[in-house]
Amino acid sequence: MTKLSVNINKIATLRNSRGGDVPNVVQVAKDVQKFGGEGITVHPRPDERHIRYQDVFDLRPIVYTEFNIEGNPIQQFIDLVLKAQPEQVTLVPDAEDAITSNAGWDTIKHKDYLKEIISEFKRNNIRTSIFVDPDLKMVEGAVDTGTDRIELYTEEFAKTYAAGDKSGIKPYAECAELASQLGLGINAGHDLSLENIRFFKENIPGLLEVSIGHALIAESLYMGLENVVKQYLKLLKD
Template sequence: MTKLSVNINKIATLRNSRGGDVPNVVQFAKDVQRFGGEGVTIHPRPDERHIRYQDAFDLKPEVYTEYNIEGNPIPKFIDLVLKVKPTQVTLVPDAEDAITSNAGWDTIKHKDFLIDVIKEFKQNNIRTSIFVDPIKSQIEGAKETGTDRIELYTEAFAHDYALGNKDGIKPYAECADLANKLGLGINAGHDLSLDNIQFFKENIPGLLEVSIGHALIAESLYLGVENVIQMYLRKLS
C-alpha cells in the first residue's frame, strides 16, 4: 500500500491570512492522522509565508506517523531539519521567491552538493528524498548522491492526464522501473488529486508514498477532510 502524507501548508496559509491561530496547524495535523492520514508534510520557505519555522518544532511531538519536511537545503533549512529530526527530509531546489515547486534537481550538476547535504542528514538518522523530474539520467544521478528515495515531480503527468493524454504516465513508469532496479525508494507529489491518483498509483511500481496538499485541501472544502482522506486511502490501496 502506498502511504498518504498530507501537506498542510494551505492550512498555515489560511491561518496567516487573518493573523491569530485559526485554523490551528497542530490540531489539523492531529486530525489528519486521526482521520487515517499516514503522514504529515510541511514545506517551510524562507519568508515563512505559510508554514513557519516554529510550526516545525510545534508539530514534532504531535506527528506520530511519518513526518516529512520539504525544502531547499539552504543553511537555515538544514539547521531546522537537524534540530527537529523528522522521519524524512525531502530536498527541493526552490528559488526563494517561488510560489510553488516547479522543477526537480539536476542531480548531475549538483551531485557534490547533494552528496554533502544528504550525508549530514543520514548521519543524524533522517531518511532522505530528493525531488526529481522523470528523466532517467536524473534518476541515475540521484543514486550517486546516496539518497534513500526520490520524489517524482508529477505536475507534467497531472497536466497531461487532465487533457486526456494517459501516455503522460510513461516516463514516470520507466523512471520508477529504473529506480526500483537501483534500489531507490519512490515517492511522488505535485498536482496529484482524487481524479488522477488511482491511475498514477496503478502504473508506478513500488510507489511508497505520495504527498498531497493543494488538491486535498481544495477537495475537502466540498467533501470534508475526513471523507477526502478516506477516499484517497481507498484509491491508494
Template sequence: MTKLSVNINKIATLRNSRGGDVPNVVQVAKDVQRYGGQGITVHPRPDERHIRYKDVLDLRPVVTTEFNIEGNPVQKFIDLVLKVKPEQVTLVPDAEDAITSNAGWNTIKHRDYLREIISEFQDKGIRTSIFVDPDLEMVKGAANTGTDRIELYTEEYARQYAKGNKEGIKPYRSCAEAANDLGLGINAGHDLSLSNIEYFNKNIPGLLEVSIGHALIAESLYQGLEYVINQYLSLLRD
C-alpha cells in the same frame, strides 16, 4: 499500500491570511492522523509565507505517523531539520520567490552538493528523498548522491491526464523502473488529486508514498477532510 502524507501548508496559508491561530495547524495535523493519514508534510520557505519555522517545532511532538519536511537546503533549513529530526527530509531546489515547487534537481550537476547534505542528514538517522523530474538521467544521477529515495515531480503527469492523455504516465513508469533497479525508494507529489491518483498509483511500480496538499485541502472544502482522506486511502490500496 502506497502511503498518504498530507501537506498542510495550505492550512497555514489560510491562518496567515487573517492573523491569529485559526485554523490551528497542530490541530489539523492531529485530525489528519486521526482520520487515517499516514504522514504529515510541511514545506517551510525562507519568507515563512505559509508554514513557519515555529510551526515545525510545534508539530514535532504531535506527529506520531511520519514527519516529512520539504525544502531547499539553505543553512537555516538544514539547522531546523537537524533540530527536529523528522523521519524524512525531502530536498527541493526552490527559488526563494517560487510560488510553488516547479523543477527537480539536476542530480548530475549538483551531485557533490547533494551528497554532502544527504550524508549529514543520514548520519542523524533521517531518511532522505530528493525531488526529481521524470528524466532517466536525473534518476540515475540521484543514485550517485546516496539518497534513500526520490520524489517524482508529477505536475506534467497531472496536466496530461487532465487532457485525457494517459500516455503521460510513460516517463514516470520508466523512471520508477529505473529507480527500482537502482535500489531507490519512490515517492511522488505535485498536483496529484482524487481525479488522477488511482491511475498513477496503479501504473508506478514500487511507489511508496505520495505527498498531497493543495488538491486535498481544496477537495476537503467541499467534501470534508475526513471523507477526502479516506477516499485517497481507498484509491491508494493495492
C-alpha cells in the same frame, strides 16, 4: 502499499491570511492522523508565507505517523531539520521567490552539493528523498548522491491527464522501474488529486508514498477533510 502524507501548507496559508491561529495547524495534523493519514508533510520557506519554522517544532511532538519536511537545503533549513529530527527530509531546489516547486534537481550537476547535505542528514538517521523530474538520467544521477529515495515531480503528468492524455504516465513508470532496479525508494507529489491518483498509483511500480496538499485541501472545502483523506486512502489501497 502506498502511504498518504498530507501536506498542510495550505492550512497555514489560510491561518496567516487572517492572523491569529485559526485554523490551527497542530489540530489539523492531529485530525489528519486520526482520519487515517499516514504522514504529515510541511514545506517551510524562508519568508514563512505559510508554514513557519515554529510550526515545525510545534508539530514534531504530535506527529506519530511520519513527519516529512520539504525544502531547499539552505543553511537555515538544514539547521531546522537537524533540530526537528523528522523521519524524512525531502530536498527541493525551489527558488526563494517561487510560488510553488516547479522543477526537480539536476542530480548530475549538483551531485557533490547534494551528496554533502544528504550525508549529514543520514548521519543523523534522517531518511532522505530528493525531488526529481521524470528523466532517466536524473534518476541515475540520484544514486550517486547517496539519497534513500526520489520524489517524482508529477505536475506534467497531472497536466496531460487532465487534458485526456494518459500517455504522460510513461516516463514516470520508466523512471520508477529504473529507480527500483537501482535500489532507490519512490515517492511522488505535485498536483496529484482524487481525479488522477488511482491511475498514477496503478501504473507506478514500487510507489511508497505520495505527498498531497493543494488538491486535497481544495477538495476538502467541498467534501470535508475526513471524507477526502479516507477517499485517498481507499484509492491508494484498492
